[in-house]
Amino acid sequence: xxxxxxxGGHEAMAFDLPGHGADPTPVEDVTFSRYVExxxxxxxxxxxxxxxxxxxxxxxxxxxxxxxxxxxxxxxVSVASIWPPEGGTLLGCVDGLDPDYLAEILxxxxxxxxxxxxxxxxxxxxxxxxxxxIESALPLMTxxxxxxxxxxxxxxxLEIPHYYVECLQDRVIPIETQRRMHAGFPAGRTYQLDTDHxxxxxxxxxxxxxxxxxxxxx
Numbered sequence: 001x002x003x004x005x006x007x008g009g010h011e012a013m014a015f016d017l018p019g020h021g022a023d024p025t026p027v028e029d030v031t032f033s034r035y036v037e038x039x040x041x042x043x044x045x046x047x048x049x050x051x052x053x054x055x056x057x058x059x060x061x062x063x064x065x066x067x068x069x070x071x072x073x074x075x076x077v078s079v080a081s082i083w084p085p086e087g088g089t090l091l092g093c094v095d096g097l098d099p100d101y102l103a104e105i106l107x108x109x110x111x112x113x114x115x116x117x118x119x120x121x122x123x124x125x126x127x128x129x130x131x132x133x134i135e136s137a138l139p140l141m142t143x144x145x146x147x148x149x150x151x152x153x154x155x156x157x158l159e160i161p162h163y164y165v166e167c168l169q170d171r172v173i174p175i176e177t178q179r180r181m182h183a184g185f186p187a188g189r190t191y192q193l194d195t196d197h198x199x200x201x202x203x204x205x206x207x208x209x210x211x212x213x214x215x216x217x218x
Contacts, residue, residue, distance in 0.1 A: 001200050004208035010215060015042050017061075021140045027113045032061075032148035039065035043072050051215055055079040056173065056197065057090060059181070060153060067156040075160050077214055080167040080178055080197055084153055091149040096177045098124070113143040124171040129201035137201070163214055165191045165199070165207075172197040 005012040018025035018034045025034070039061055043050050051074050054062030059081025066073040082093050094102065104120025107113075116125065118138060126134050164182035168175055182190055191210055195202040 001204055001208060001211075004204055005211065008208065008212040008215075010212060011046075013042060013046070017058075019145055020142055027143055027145045030145040030147060032064075032151040032153070035061045035148060036064045036068065040068050043069045046072075049074045051075050051077060051211075053077040053079060053211065054081055055200075056081055057148075059083055060090065060155075063155050063158070063162075064153070066158055066160065073160055075214070075217075076158070076162045077165060077211065078162065078181070079165040079199065080170050080173045081164070082173050082177060082181060083155070086154055087152050089150055089152055091146070093177075096174065096180075098171060098174065100124075101172060108143065111146065113145050115141065115143045124197070126196060126198045126201055127171065128169060128196040129198050133198075133201040137198075161189065161217070163189050163191065165193060165210065167193055167195045167197055167199055169195055170197045 002012045002014060015038070016023040018038055019027055019030040039052070043052065043065060049072050052062040052066055054060070054076065056079070059076075059078035060083040062076045062078065063083065066076055082090065084090055084093055101120065101124045104117045104124065105114050106117050121138060121141060122134060126137065162185065164178070164185060166175060166178050166182075167173070170178065191214075193199045193203055193206060193210065195207075199207040
């Protein structure tokens with residue numbers, strides 16, 4: 001996505017959350033607060049106010065980070081994102097997910113982390129993505145710590161635009177669940193991509209154009 005956004009004149013940054021991708025933070029040390037802190041640091045490292053794009057669980061992180069970096073965030077874009085009602089937890093959101101998808105989640109013996117099986121990645125997360133992208137992503141799909149999903153979340157009111165990008169073919173966060181998330185958004189703040197849960201792989205050019213269009217609004 002970064003070179004595609006650069007072609008549109010945008011400077012973009014992608015970073016690994018604690019315990020994800022190449023970040024070495026041990027699973028037992030990962031908290032929701034650390035996710036937010038790392039995102040705030042990325043926001044503050046930019047020369048100008050940022051547009052924060054949060055994918056899936058990242059939508060909740062983006063909202064919290066924007067509240068902790070006043071004046072440094074132009075807008076938030078949540079992509080196929082999910083968040084709980086006020087005071088709820090992300091773990092409480094799983095009831096709306098496909099049982100077949102949940103059956104592909106492999107739990108550690110201590111039940112403090114879990115990962116999506118390779119079959120689950122291929123069948124649910126990235127089923128419309130090019131095979132080469134799937135192969136490159138698989139080694140970076142680390143175990144997901146459970147602690148952040150157990151954290152009760154409160155979302156402060158933000159006086160910045162919040163956009164939502166629906167992924168219409170998503171098998172991880174069903175479209176009905178996505179639409180519950182952005183119910184009540186002002187008109188013109190929602191967009192659609194005819195993709196699976198990974199639009200950055202399955203429709204990167206279209207996704208880049210969409211983000212560029214949002215950047216031009218604010």
